[in-house]
Amino acid sequence: MELKANDGYRQLLATISDTYTQGQTRAAQAVNAQLVETYWQVGRHIVDFEQAGQVRAEYGKALVDTLAADLSLRHGKGFSRSNLIRFRQFYLAYPKGATLSHQLTWSHIVELLKLDDPLERGFYEQQALRERWSVRELVRQKNSQLFLRLAASKDKAGVLQLAQQGQLIEQPTDLLREPYVFEFLKIPEPHQVSETQLETLLCDHLQPFMLELGKGFTFVGRQYRINVGGTHYRVDLVFYHRILRRFVLIDLKLGEVQHHDIGQMNLYLGYFAAEENTEGDQPPVGIILSRQKDELLVEYATYGMNSQLFVQQYQLYLPDREALRAELERVMWEAGQ
Missing domain, CATH: 1.20.59 (Chorismate Mutase Domain, subunit A)
Structure with a gap:
């Protein structure tokens, strides 16, 4: 032998x-x-x-x-x-x-060291350690103003926690960013794409897309087919979040989200909770990504819903850094009054 x-x-x-x-x-x-x-x-x-x-x-x-x-x-x-x-x-x-x-x-x-703000530097330091970012990933997240996008929607205590600990994923709302930024697709202005084309581009750039979504996402499928009462539906993108132990369903919308889009996502959530979840899985999360949203319409359309359904905006180009920083400064100033 x-x-x-x-x-x-x-x-x-x-x-x-x-x-x-x-x-x-x-x-x-x-x-x-x-x-x-x-x-x-x-x-x-x-x-x-x-x-x-x-x-x-x-x-x-x-x-x-x-x-x-x-x-x-x-x-x-x-x-x-x-x-x-x-x-x-x-x-x-x-x-x-x-x-x-x-x-x-x-x-x-x-x-x-290129970051002058100690709060901002502390956040990226913690995130780079926590998520094991490569230098390239760190640069991308800095350029997309991730800290400012997350911090502008929090109170002073939340901002300080971000700077000291990074972003902790403990509940579905911790997954959210506003706006999501897909500048890595390099779609030239003012070029228009269809929802299908946008979905294809995101899948073709899955690594930076998942970096933008955040830590813990595992890709499950695209145009995920489900059957409800003999009618076929397709969820644009399906992920599983290994930290929160739940499915995350994403629907893409080019224009402003409508009330029937929210109703459809709620249908998807009900199906996954009943048909796809296995022992140990938590209730699924639904995220509708839209270029625009009417906050009042979203509030009324989701009234009484107990499911984890969120409508978030995305954009194809880098956000305005000064506008985000001004919002963060407003949050910190109001907290000090």
């Missing part, structure tokens, strides 16, 4: 391979942790030197330039002026220690 066909040999091969892969991962993590710690220490040395008054005021601005030139001569690349400014900024932002060194890469930290 050939050695490669031996079960014991195959197990040995798999064990050694796993051990090597895990060792590589731990080594990379250790190198990253040491690198980030080193950058923090460099920043601390610069700030300590400045604060001790060891350089006259008129030479203060030249300190980083001089250090960059001298350190580059001694150590080569890595000590550019921009890098030294980042090291200094890193220490000033996290003066109690490089707490991120074992969890995020230096590239993550550079993206976080």
Whole structure:
């Protein structure tokens, strides 16, 4: 019998391979942790030197330039002026220690340091840790103003919780964002798409779409067919949320949502609760995504409903950052009165 066909040999091969892969991962993590710690220490040395008054005021601005030139001569690349400014900024932002060194890469930290607002920076730090965002995912969520979209709809306590803990998914309302942003589809203005085309584009860009939806979503199907009393219906998109343990049904609308759209989604929810849920599943959630919505119509059309049915807006382009920030500032200002 050939050695490669031996079960014991195959197990040995798999064990050694796993051990090597895990060792590589731990080594990379250790190198990253040491690198980030080193950058923090460099920043601390610069700030300590400045604060001790060891350089006259008129030479203060030249300190980083001089250090960059001298350190580059001694150590080569890595000590550019921009890098030294980042090291200094890193220490000033996290003066109690490089707490991120074992969890995020230096590239993550550079993206976080680009945020001046400590609340906003804290949110993205926690989300990157909690959801294990890549640098690319972190950049996308920053550009889409995720923090401002979530924070503008909360009170002061909610905003502070976001900054300190990130977004906690504990109940269906924690899934919601306003608006949802699908800029990753790159649909040029003022190009118009049909509902079917929009659905197709979202499925073709499933990874960024699920990043926009948030943590915990698992894709189940598109145009999910159900049968009620001999009549066939199709739910645009069906997901299962593994944290909340419930189906999430999504219907897409190009224009303003109508009352019959809400009634239809409620039908879908009733069907899934009765026919699709299995032991341990919680009641399903329905989200109608619309370009526009009449808040009063939604209020009346959902009157008396106990189901988890929500009407949320989406847009194809990045939201106005200044408008969102103004709304957040209003929330924080009113809370302080």
